[in-house]
Amino acid sequence: MRKGIVFRIQRYSIHDGPGIRTAVFLKGCPLDCWWCHNPEGKGLSPVVIFHEDRCLHCGRCDGQCTSGGQYADLCPGGAREIIGQEMTVASVMEVIEKDSAFYDESGGGVTFTGGEPFMQYDFLYELLLGCRKKGIHTAIETSGYTAWSDLKEAARLTGLFLYDLKLMDNKKHIQYMGVSNELIADNLSRLATAHDNICVRIPVIPGINDDDRNIDSTCAFLKGIGLKNISILPYHNTGSYKYEQLGLDYRLSHIRSPDKKDMQRIADTFGNNGFNVYIGGSAG
């Protein structure tokens, strides 16, 4: 059975698509966004984090305190945490199905996110297939940075796309995310004709993509490809502590969250252009 690397499964997610959902976080991402709030999901392979403050020096790990994950489940203080676990499709499905009764009641389902879920496309494909068999609604949250053939195939099995569109200026896109936005834009244009339930997600990062120029060109682009639904998400730095744990540099420490007024201004611009806009995670 196919296996993949999952770094979190979050039950009772209520801001990632309709109803009560289980969010499955697949590891690995081709982008390197400065504001990423799941930096632990970037690399493809599992990592062991060592929380020194939790270590009781009890010696159960045989002195191998800082390396290796084989003792993590016996570490009394939880000082060792493995991020990213190899799971089979069946074992992920088992967790997903635990909340079936809640999906039925609320019109919810599962949302595959990451990382970039298309990084583990074969695994994702089987999970989508598994959900289809069980009648569970699916959503994919994606950066769109993937092969069109995969996106096209997944579209047939997916109820909703939460598609990130962060920056229209390609130079800035490369600067802040490490990759060009051409593939992302191309894929979105094609997906717009292949799928009828796409919500475009725009994280609002003050000073980076909240300027009128970016908002206007986003409007123009989305109008051109005929998409209607947008959700704008205010940037927050709640993920910054993770950078410290991972020993990484947080490059946006100087930026604050946009206030309600800024969010409303951007929402109004989209609204005036005929889009359905949601502030926050609500979508679909």
Next chain:
Amino acid sequence: MNERIQKLRDQSLNSKPFLTDERARLVTEAYKKYEGKVSIPVLRALVFKNIMENKAIDIQEGELIVGERGPSPHATPTYPELCCHTQEDLEIINSRKKISFAVSDEMKEYYTNEIRPFWEGKTIRDLIFNNMTGEWKHAYEAGIFTEFMEQRAPGHTVADDKIYKKGFIDFIGDIDDSLQKIDPFNDTCAFEKRQELEAMRICAQAIIRLAQRYSEKAASMVAIEQDQRRKQELLQIAEITQRVPAYAPRTFWEALQAYWFVHIGIITELNTWDSFNPGRLDQHLFPFYKKETEAGTLKDEFAKELLQCFWVKFNNQDAPPKVGVTLKESGTYTDFANINIGGLKQDGTDGVNEVSYLLLDVIDEMRLLQPSSNIQLSKKSPGIFLKRAVDIIKKGWGQPSVFNADAVVEELLRQGKDIEDARCGGTSGCVETGAFGKECYILTGYFNLVKVLEITLHNGTDPQTGKRLGIETGNVLDFTSFEQLMEAYKKQLHHFIDIKVRGNNTIEKLYALYMPSPFLSIIISDCISKGMDYNAGGARYNTSYIQGVGTGSITDSLSAIKYHVFDRKTLGMEQLLNALNSNFKGCEDVRKLLLNRTPKYGNDDSYADEIMKEVFDAYYHEVNGRKNMKGGLYRVDMLPTTCHVYFGSVTGAMPDGRLNGTPLSEGISPVQGADHDGPTAVLKSASKMDHLRTGGTLLNMKFTPQLLQDEDGLTGLMSLVRTYFKLDGHHIQFNVVDRETLLDARENPDKHRNLIVRVAGYSDYFCNLNRALQNEIIERTEHMTF
């Protein structure tokens, strides 16, 4: 809220509870006069009559519903025939930090001179303790179980619709019919029946007399009242109290007043547990509301004002003062009247009506601890009904709680009730299921499921005292499998439930013989037709409950032993016992391992949840189906009130990592902080208990206000509730207040005097809770938004 209500509400909130010796005096007077000369039921009726005819009556400025238990609001009577307070008791009641009542020097003196000399040694409390065996006393003192009836009378019941359809003159007619039918030649109980029915008759006349006295009082106030509008109101009050409860009410106002007199009668006759309760108020009031609004004689605004006056009345009646263990298991002023809204009609159709929404508005505006309130949500209830309730819940003060009306009906049916009786039932007290107006469903005491494990781990001995309380079930160091441990645990469980039930059976008889309640018996079917008292088995259905406490703690403790000692072998049994006996001193790593690396209940993890089911089944099979002394059966309930704190205080460190003396888990909620997989996982775990085989379970959830700030959060909450109920969950209640606020309130109580939180089946002022309970609530897992 208009000015009148504002004033009455402020008055109710700002006056401090105090004790009155009025009732003690009138009761003692009557006993001195009649005891030994008449039968006991008649004696009790004459006591009731003496109070109704001679208690001080007062009509407060502006009030529309009249009647107080004491001479004035918050004047709380004592019940010396049940529990005669010592001088020390009165000093403690007066001065204790929490749940105190002011006691005047005159009252203390009166108690010394008149009350104590008459009652000492002959109260129900004395009778109970004198009749208990040594092993019962040892188990009671060790905190294995509590005893509800040692200073408060059985009650635990709720009104149905009969008092809105009949007046007490009609009830007297029924009593006379029943007297007529007694067969003096062949019925071996003819004498007892006659005495009981005579007693009911005296009580019925006495309550009519009380109402008349209020009528006379109102009429006398009319003459001197200057304000024309108030004059008119007093005239109406005089007219209404002349009519009800002698005759059946005709209007919305009369209906509320009729109920209130009955309520006052019941909570004066005895200090019944859970006071009394109108139950399904929206169903009872709807016919009056409909008739009058259609005729144009009642406007919503006035209906609401009357209800608000009614609400204030409940809030004026504090739970009678408790002492000792009874205070510990129920440390609150709240007296558990719990109004049911919604549910099903007798014919099985949706019961939500216009009055349901009116009641929700009243709850929202009044924000009072008493009466408590709940919605009975059935699959037939409209979404907007739940939405309106959730809009109030999100404000964070714990009301209304939410019950699964369909499960309640199923539970009652399983217990053998008629389907119509079941649909007209509901929940009262904290979460207890009952056939309203037809059932005597007594909570007899809490049972400490965790302490039994502590004793099992020590082969029958309580390590707290070194006393042998249980039976010898073997040295656990010799056990080679988890099954062996479970076997031993079940044997101890059997031993202690035997002790509890043997005690209960005696106590039940003591109440039947010495403390009947003829007034209450009038309005609970079928006491009149059977000529039998409520406390002797007169009700149509008679159920006794023992309430299991510590579901989360016992599950996690057993799971820890199974996982670490037997399955993974990460700990030796001896090492574990040493850690427990030293309260984890010097072995913090063992405690952390138990806390952090054990499958725990509340995470939808079948490893732990299967153990919860096994413990529940063991407890259920031990209790369910045993016979009580009223012709009914024992059932289980899974709720704690505040007893999880008391039980925790007498239970040592446990394998779930819990420290000596700290609270157990409450209700069927997971151990505080043990659930880490979100609300759906908690609900899944909790739903694996077979709720339909209980008479009530209590699940607490704490949400941060942020989780409910947007539409997604609110619809999410509604879906959580609906799904939990689809899975047969019985009840759920919510605290919506963040940790910081609670921490601040604990340290700066004066800043947060009005902060209300959900405790367990009821709400209370956070600042009125003792510190252990405050900490317990702070430590409950907080579900956040993702």
